[in-house]
Amino acid sequence: MIQQLILNGIIAGSIYALIALGFTIIYRTVKFFHFAHGVVYTAGAYLTYSVFSYLLSGTSNQLSVIGWGIAILIGIVGAGVLGIFIDRFIYHPLRRQKASNLTFLLASFGVFIFLQNLIQLIYGAQILTIRTGPIKEGHQIFNAVITDIQILILFVSCWLLVVLWLFIQRTKLGKAMRAVADDPIAANVVGINPERIILTSFAIGSALAGAAGILISFETNIEPTMGFNALLKGIIASIVGGIGSIPGAMFGGFFLGIAENLGIWKIQAGWKDCIAFAILIVFLLLRPGGIWGVKTEKERL
Amino acid sequence: MLLEVINLTVYYGTVQALNNISLFVNEGEIVALIGPNGSGKSTALNAICGVLRSLDGEIKSGKIVFMGETINGMLPHDLVKKGLCIVPEGRRIFPTMTILENLEMGGYIVNDKKTIKGTMEKVFHLFSVLKERRKQKAGTLSSGEQQMLAIGRALMLQPKLLLLDEPSLGLSPNYVEVVFEKTKEINKDGTSILLVEQNARMALEICHRGYVFKIGEIAFEDKAKNLLENDEVRKSFLGEI
Secondary structure, three states: OHHHHHHHHHHHHHHHHHHHHHHHHHHHHHOOOOOOHHHHHHHHHHHHHHHHHHHHOOOOOOOOHHHHHHHHHHHHHHHHHHHHHHHHHHHHHHHHOOOOHHHHHHHHHHHHHHHHHHHHHHHOOOOEOOOOOOOOOOEEEOOEEEOHHHHHHHHHHHHHHHHHHHHHHHOHHHHHHHHHHHOHHHHHHOOOOHHHHHHHHHHHHHHHHHHHHHHHHHHOOEOOOHHHHHHHHHHHHHHHHOOOOHHHHHHHHHHHHHHHHHHHHHOOHHHHHHHHHHHHHHHHHHOOOOOOOOOOHHHHO | OOEEEEEEEEEEOOEEEEEEEEEEEOOOOEEEEEOOOOOOHHHHHHHHHOOHHHHOEEEEEEEEEEOOEEOOOOOHHHHHHHOEEEEOOOOOOOOOOEHHHHHHHHOOOOOOHHHHHHHHHHHHHHOHHHHHOOOOEHHHOOHHHHHHHHHHHHHOOOOOEEEEEOOOOOOOHHHHHHHHHHHHHHHHOOOEEEEEOOOHHHHHHHOOEEEEEEOOEEEEEEEHHHHHHOHHHHHHHOOOO
């Protein structure tokens, strides 16, 4: 039992980690909570759903590996492009007007609601399912059961986390993103164009949200409102990990996933979301810097 | 003339920070801007290097000419490509990145890896402490070492004109000496320098010419030697009785 709960927690955690990482990458450069991140997650899932349905139309066969690859890739790239659009058409004009953080917050809520309703208008409010093929029995490992789809989720998300980590640590563009996160004015005076870095962050962060939405849609049904809960979990994971910290966001995601699932060992499953919020409150009160112990603005002064 | 500022007036919102100032820097010179706190020295530097807009300031009138080209309103990331580079007040190194990464970021716009490596060797030669600690996070350095890093980072761009904003502020007396020595050395290697300093006496001792600021205007301008001997400057700005 406990092995199964931990495994489920790791799988859920890998999704949370992807959302939190995307959220954190964007937060670090723009320094406000980009709530519309949640709807980008939904959009990624729906885009992949469309590609899947299109490729499957007329056949009753399963999709080939190439078909899977195309559907996932279009979903991820589409989510990245959506992120760029949100920044260019909403946040960029606000930045030029030197809008306050509150304005950005409200704008990002507005984008969230608008796009969620747009998705509902196009696809309808009902639950949709991506036909991933016949349900097969899972594999036994360490007294726990894991399905092929879950292995795919775990593999893809962990691969993305590692690739992103290496990108940010090793590449010139990744380092420039860290420089802007550290001090935007200093980054500007060494020749880094902050607008370019902001755009890159939105592209990468949103692609990660899209990837998370796509992966979860192979496991469960999708609906237009799915982004809200995912966004909350992503934000909680970011805060618990240490807001603005990249390893913190990854670690926070796994921590939250495992804690939620271990929680329902003793408590009813309906209380799962409650566990996440309880953890958030405990951290905010006792360790606001998160697991990674980032310094809050106050401490920095 | 490398840099020429003509009749510059700057406002922060409705507050005037600079009133119709003019100054210039010749090739090969060290020029110092001195004067009390809030007299507009740093504002002048920020206007020249393009940071002003990020600080909510605005050039109301006047002209800034660098190497024959008007650069008013250009942004910092475009100006560094022209060879104009600032070491900002308070050092502003990237604290979570290593010294090596800080220097790499200094050479962000340089695409040739060999050039970057060569320049970095020069920087390490100038500031050997940076080489010893190159893997260390920059936030863990002392303020003096951070200042060395900030200057080193700016040198990675091999600027024609280096702007230094209060480089000795908050440093131990030892490092204040080092900063002024290194400033002279950098200048000898062919980089022109425009220096803003609280420490007026030391600044005037290493520079060729100086401008004395007073509430947004230039009160005196002369060769450094003459300013050091000027009675009024000595009384009002060098703290002598």
